[in-house]
Amino acid sequence: MSKLMTPLCHALGITIPVIAAPISASPEFVAAVSNVGGLGVIQATWLSSEELRKAIAEVRSRTDRPFGVNFILSLTVEQGHANLDAALEEGVPVVSTFWGDPAPVIERIHSAGAMAIHTVGSAEEARRVVDLGVNAVVAQGVEAGGHVCGEVSTLVLVPTVVDAVPDTHVIAAGGIADGRGLAAVLALGAEAAWVGTRLLLARECNIHPA
Ligand SMILES: Cc1cc2nc3c(=O)[nH]c(=O)nc-3n(C[C@H](O)[C@H](O)[C@H](O)COP(=O)(O)O)c2cc1C
Numbered sequence: 001m002s003k004l005m006t007p008l009c010h011a012l013g014i015t016i017p018v019i020a021a022p023i024s025a026s027p028e029f030v031a032a033v034s035n036v037g038g039l040g041v042i043q044a045t046w047l048s049s050e051e052l053r054k055a056i057a058e059v060r061s062r063t064d065r066p067f068g069v070n071f072i073l074s075l076t077v078e079q080g081h082a083n084l085d086a087a088l089e090e091g092v093p094v095v096s097t098f099w100g101d102p103a104p105v106i107e108r109i110h111s112a113g114a115m116a117i118h119t120v121g122s123a124e125e126a127r128r129v130v131d132l133g134v135n136a137v138v139a140q141g142v143e144a145g146g147h148v149c150g151e152v153s154t155l156v157l158v159p160t161v162v163d164a165v166p167d168t169h170v171i172a173a174g175g176i177a178d179g180r181g182l183a184a185v186l187a188l189g190a191e192a193a194w195v196g197t198r199l200l201l202a203r204e205c206n207i208h209p210a
Contacts (some may be wrong), residue, residue: 005181008136008169008191011115012065012094014039018182019171022070022096022150023146023197027055029204031062036104039192041068041096045075049086056090066093072147073100078096080116081105088112096138103167123164132164137165138194142176145197154185162189201204 005056006017015037022043030040042059044052052069059067069087076083077100084105087095093111098119109116110133119138120126126137139161141154150157154174162170172185173194182193200207 006077006186006191008171009025011135011169012039017186017192019068019192020199021146021194023200024205024207025051025110026204027062028057029053029199029206030067031059033063033199034059034063034067034200037065037066039066039094040093043072044069044083044087045071047083048115052083052086053090053112056087056092068092068094068096070096071097073102075099076089078137081108084108098138099149101148102129102134102146103132105176110119115172119149120161121148121201122152123157123160125149126161126168126170127164128206130168134168136169136171136191138173140189140194141172145200146147151152155188158185158188158190178203 001131004017008015018038020033020040022041025047027172030042033040042055045139094115102118106116114135117136118129118134119140121140139158141157142151158172170190171192171194176193176195177198185193198210
C-alpha cells in the first residue's frame with residue numbers, strides 16, 4: 001500500500017495521488033496511468049460518442065482500475081450531452097469538467113453514481129462549484145499547459161482553494177513535473193497532483209513526435 005494514500009485516493013480507489021490530465025484520448029496512455037495506481041482520464045471533448053464508447057471499451061480491455069473522462073463544457077455545447085450520456089451509460093466512475101458551468105450536469109453525474117470533478121482557477125470559483133455539489137476541485141495554476149482558466153500561480157492558488165473549500169478534495173494542477181512537485185502540493189493541502197505537460201513525454205501518449 002502506498003504511503004502517499006490520501007482521502008481522495010480512497011474516494012477514487014487509486015493508490016498513488018497522481019491524476020493524468022486529459023491530454024490524450026489514447027486508451028493505452030489512460031490505462032497505463034491507472035495500471036500503476038494513478039487515475040487516467042480520457043480526453044472526450046473532441047471525440048464522437050461512438051469514438052468515446054470505443055475508447056472506454058479499449059481502456060477497460062487494458063485495465064480493471066478506475067479511470068475518468070473529461071469534457072470542456074463550453075466546447076461541447078453543440079453536441080449537447082450526448083458524450084456525457086455515453087460515458088455515464090458505460091459506467092465511467094469519474095467525470096471531470098472544465099471551462100463552463102457544471103451546474104446543468106452535476107445531478108446527472110451523481111445519479112449515475114459517478115464522481116464530479118471541476119477545474120477552477122480561483123478560490124471563489126471553487127466555493128461556487130462546491131456549493132453546486134461537485135465532489136472535488138482541481139485548483140489549476142496559471143502556469144498550467146494547454147487550456148487554462150485562472151491568473152494565479154499554483155503555489156499561491158492551492159492553499160487559498162484548500163481554505164475556501166475545507167471539506168472538499170482539492171487536486172493541484174500546473175507546473176507539477178516530478179515527486180518534489182507532488183510533495184510540495186501535498187504540503188499545501190492538496191490531496192493529489194493533476195499532471196499534464198510532463199506526461200506528454202510518456203511513451204504511451206499519442207502526441208505528434210515534434
Ligand atoms: C496538451 C494539453 C491538452 C490539454 N487538454 C485539456 C482538456 O482537454 N481538458 C482539460 O480539462 N484540461 C486540459 N489541459 C489542461 C490540463 O488538464 C492541466 O490543467 C494542465 O496540463 C496542468 O498543468 P501542467 O501542464 O503544467 O502539468 C491540457 C493540457 C495540455 C498540456
